Amino acid sequence: MLSSWRKTREDQHVKERTAAVFADSMLSFSLTxxxxxxxxxxxxxxxxxxxxARIFCCNSCIAIFFNYLYVLSFYGSSLVFTGYIENNYQHSIFCRKVPKPEVLQEKPAWYRFLLTARFSEDTADSEETNTYESHLLVWFLKRYYCDWITNTYVKPFVVLFYLVYISFALMGYLQVSEGSDLSNIVATATRTIEYxxxxxxYxxxxxxxxxxxxxxxxxxWNTSVQEDVLEYTKGFVRISWFESYLNxxxxxNISTGLPKKNFTDMLRNSFLKAxxxxxxxEDIIFSKKYNNEVDVVASRMFLVAKTMESKREELYDLLETLRKLSLTSKVKFIVFNPSFVYMDRYASSVGAPLQNSCISALFLLFFSAFLVAxxxxxxxxxxTVASVEFGVIGFMTLWKVELxxxxxxxxxxxxxxxxxxxxPLLSTFVLGKEFTRTKWVKNALEVHGVAILQSYLCYIVGLIPLAAVPSNLTRTLFRCLFLIALVTFFHCFAILPVILTFLPPSKKKRKEKKNPENREEIECVEMVDMDSTRVVDQITTV
Structure with missing residues (x-):
């Protein structure tokens, strides 16, 4: 919207400028x-x-919705207010009337510095007052960059650079690993990281x-139940009151299959007293019933599994196996460790979000198929989306960011x-007719390049504070978003402008053969001055 506003002439009526801005940008903004x-x-x-992830996406939806309302209401009103200030030749910050140049020269230096304006009331009505063309970024793109990036000698180096980009992305893509480091979820400068x-x-x-x-x-006390419990904990390093008591x-020389009362009394009065x-x-909870009979209502044991150092997936598989067993076994038990919360997070961190991302991508492509001309x-x-996502995944892995x-x-x-x-770049290029591909690439960069560049710079400035947060989660967020912005910028200003200039289809139309029946009648009228010494003008009618 800001780019569209700067393209309007400042001597236009505010309503016309605002209407032009909303007509130019609100459709694409609404679709986005x-x-x-x-x-x-x-x-x-x-x-x-x-x-x-659900909370993050929910908050993002709310923020995007209110941002849309903000742009429609407050931001649009701010543009109208700015337009009236410009029409009245008031200062954009102090809102004071800018004095005429001769009056301004009589003021102190600090006053002239603060209230110097580009325009004055003496400007002729016929003079063009559109300052967009004189903007530094627009001037740089038109004067230098567009011609440079479409130069015949520059294109091979850009293509070579893109091949290097794909090679490094592929190298990182082949090394993608799912997130399994639990230290990534805590702050960096803590004892948890050291632990x-x-x-x-070790x-x-x-x-x-x-x-x-x-x-x-x-x-x-039942021998079959004892065998079941020992079978469940088989293969672990055990710290178990139950196994110690049976030993x-x-x-x-006492049988483990004692009657219930003898088994419980021996446990309370002999074993636990040693x-x-x-x-x-602390691992056994006893309860007295109405007839003073003591019963073990709950108990716990501790298990440690030995896994391969390079295959932490075994721990996740073991965890899932124990959980499934707890649902089907005769003995009702649960297995838990505080780290299981984070293991569950990482075990399900890729499957569901990746599935949702595929659904989102397919929906966007399906949605855009009905919107594009x-x-x-x-x-x-x-x-382009496939190239950007592939590069982000590859370089993300090379930057030690796990999936x-x-x-x-x-x-x-x-x-x-x-x-x-x-x-916007692709739409301007594809819909352009009657000129060469290079011409329409330059035109697309001139029309949309400044807006993309300004948006990119604001985006990077907003990301910088994330790099200073001492948290691995925030650092992961910063690295991923920075790579997305960098790779997208690289495609917008280097890859697409070069590739679009030589890939088919061509924009040159074949010249239609003239039908001899459709003859052209040309009338040429020359207007000369009074003494018939020179031609003043020439009018040609076809």
Missing amino acids: TAMYLVTFGIGASPFTNIEA TTAQQK FSNYSPVIGFYIYESIEY YLRKL PQFAHFS DSLINVWLTL DCISVLCLIYGINYTIDNCA
Whole structure:
């Protein structure tokens, strides 16, 4: 909208300028807002099984909706207010009437510095007062960059650079790994980072201590139940009161299949009273019934699994196996460790968001197919989005960013960001007729390049504070968004302007053969001055 406003003439009426701005930008802005709402709406739907991602997408939808209302109401009113200030030759900051040059010369230097204006009331009505063409960025694009990027000697280097870009992206893409480092979810300068680093370095072959909780009363004295419990914990390094108690009974040459009362009394009055087993008293909960009979209502054990250092997926598989077993076994138990919360997060961090991103991408392409004026625009958009996403994934991996929930959400956002920036360039190029491809590439850059560049600079300024936050999650967010912006900028100002100049179809139309029946009648009239010494003007009618 700001770019469209600067293209209008300042001597136009405010209503005409505002109407031109809204006619030029609000359609594309409304469609972009709709695409953002759809993609983030899919992330906020029940299809997303990660609560953090759902909350993020929900808040994004609310922010985008209110941003749309803000642009329609307050921002549009600000443009109208600015237009009246410019028509009245008032200063844009102090809102004071700008004095005439002869009056301004009599004022102090600081006053002249603050209230110097480009225009005055003495400006002729016939003089063009459009300052957009004199803007530094517009002048740079028209005068230097457009001719340079479409130069025949520059194109091979850009294509070579794009091949290098694809090569490095492919190298990173082949090394993509799912997020499994738990230190990525905490602040950087904390003791947790030191602990997780030391644990992964020296004790990564062992799982966290898993709590095995039996949450209902079972027949511990029954030999079949004893075999089931021992079978469930088989293969683990166990810290178990139950196994220690059974070994204790065997050492005393007492059968483990005692009656219930004898089994419980021996457990309370003999086993737990021994000093070496007294610490197990915290792992057993006894309850007295109405007939003073004591029963074990709940108990816990601790398990540690040994895994391969290079295959942490084994721990996730083991966790899922135990959980499925707890649903089908006769003994009702649960397994838990505080780190399971984050393991669940990483185990489901890629599947559901990646599925939602694919749905969003397909919907956007389907949605844009009905909005674009030419199907070729949709083809170019699809290829550009694929190239940008492929590069972001590859360079993200090379920058030590794993494919987790945050990075996948950024990839979803990257689809919208790429379409938002590349669609105007592609539309202007594809819909252009009667000139060469190079001419329309230059025209597209001149029309939309400044707006894209200004948007990119504002976007980067907004990302800079994220780099200073001491959190790995925020750092991941910063790196992904920065790569999306950088790669998209690279495509808008280098890759697309070069590739569009030599890839088919051609914009040159074949000259139609003139039909001899359709003859052209040409009338030429020369207007000469009174003394017939020179031709003043010539009028040709076809």
